[in-house]
Amino acid sequence: MSLPVHLAEDLAGAARGGRVRVEGDEAHHAVVVRRLAVGERVRLVDGRGRAVVGPVVTAGKRLLEVEVDEVVDVPPPAPALTVVQALPKGDRGELAVEVLTEIGVERIVPWAAERSVAVWRGERAAKAHARWAATAREAAKQARRPWFPEVTALATTDRAAELVAALDVVVVLHEEGRASLGDVALPSAPEAADTRIGIVVGPEGGLTDAEVATFEAAGATTVRLGAEVLRTSTAGLAAAAALLARTSRWA
CATH class of the missing domain: 2.40.240.20 (Hypothetical PUA domain-like; domain 1)
Known part of the structure; x- marks a missing residue:
């Protein structure tokens, strides 16, 4: 043990x-x-x-x-994963942070999507961010991680797109995506180790056409996970697992 x-x-x-x-x-x-x-x-x-x-x-x-x-x-995990997570309602945000941390995500970006039910403003924003950070810290210890994930400040769509543009491979999860996650090409070794992978997870109400267009303009590929529609709190976990299974981290 x-x-x-x-x-x-x-x-x-x-x-x-x-x-x-x-x-x-x-x-x-x-x-x-x-x-x-x-x-x-x-x-x-x-x-x-x-x-x-x-x-x-x-x-x-x-x-x-x-x-x-x-x-x-211990060197940082490679390839590194960033997840842009739209704000879920209730305690589902902490659930998303917990499972993303356990699976090894390097950076979690809270995102104020247009259709997010939850809203972070003023003192509430500070408290909500603190809860996400504390959840990540405790989940990292539980998962025996030497590297704890970064939980960034709340991002607007434009700021999230800037972060996406700096990554190498990014997918936007969308039930109407024409490509599947398996269609996304990942670099082969040795370049794969330095690849920075991103996943954009929309809110319960779904992504707007404008948001999809913004992320695609930043270099992201819109994909579907499958026939089922997952909750925003678990979709990032499923996508991260599917991508990690194709990398040396899970080889």
């Missing part, structure tokens, strides 16, 4: 034989909620590719101290 993972935001100076302290809510979760005890081994990650492994030497209500046996630097 893999070791439990907890976040230690600063591992820059971590070295074998040294100690790493984790304090506050993260330590409380490790010691009080997960009941980690002195002597148990744990993996601490900084969310930016560095991890340390070692036994717990101090376990307090808001303090966790680990003796470092091993330091590991």
Whole structure:
């Protein structure tokens, strides 16, 4: 069984034989909620590719101290995936973030699509973004990820299109797409490792013709997943899995 993972935001100076302290809510979760005890081994990650492994030497209500046996630097996952996720209603946004994080998406872009039922404005926007970021952080730990995904600021359609234009292969999921996901060409090795893949997921109300045209003008290909129409909270997961299965990450 893999070791439990907890976040230690600063591992820059971590070295074998040294100690790493984790304090506050993260330590409380490790010691009080997960009941980690002195002597148990744990993996601490900084969310930016560095991890340390070692036994717990101090376990307090808001303090966790680990003796470092091993330091590991993991390169970022390649090819990298970005998902532009239209805002779903209710708690389906957190569900989308959770499953996208678990499958290994590098960047999640909340998108204010024209037909999005949910609206992020003012204080509500800050709180909603914080929930998405917290969901990504917890899901990354659960998935044992050394690299945590970035949850960007809320994007307009124009801003989302700018991000799409900077990627190498982008698909827009649409039930009326003429191409299938399997028709999308992915670069072969060794170029495939550096490929930046994007997926655009529309809202419950569907994409407008103008939105589709904007993303296609930015270089995206509009595709259908199949005969079924998936919810916006799970469509990105399905597309990411189908694409990853064709890459070295899942080889």
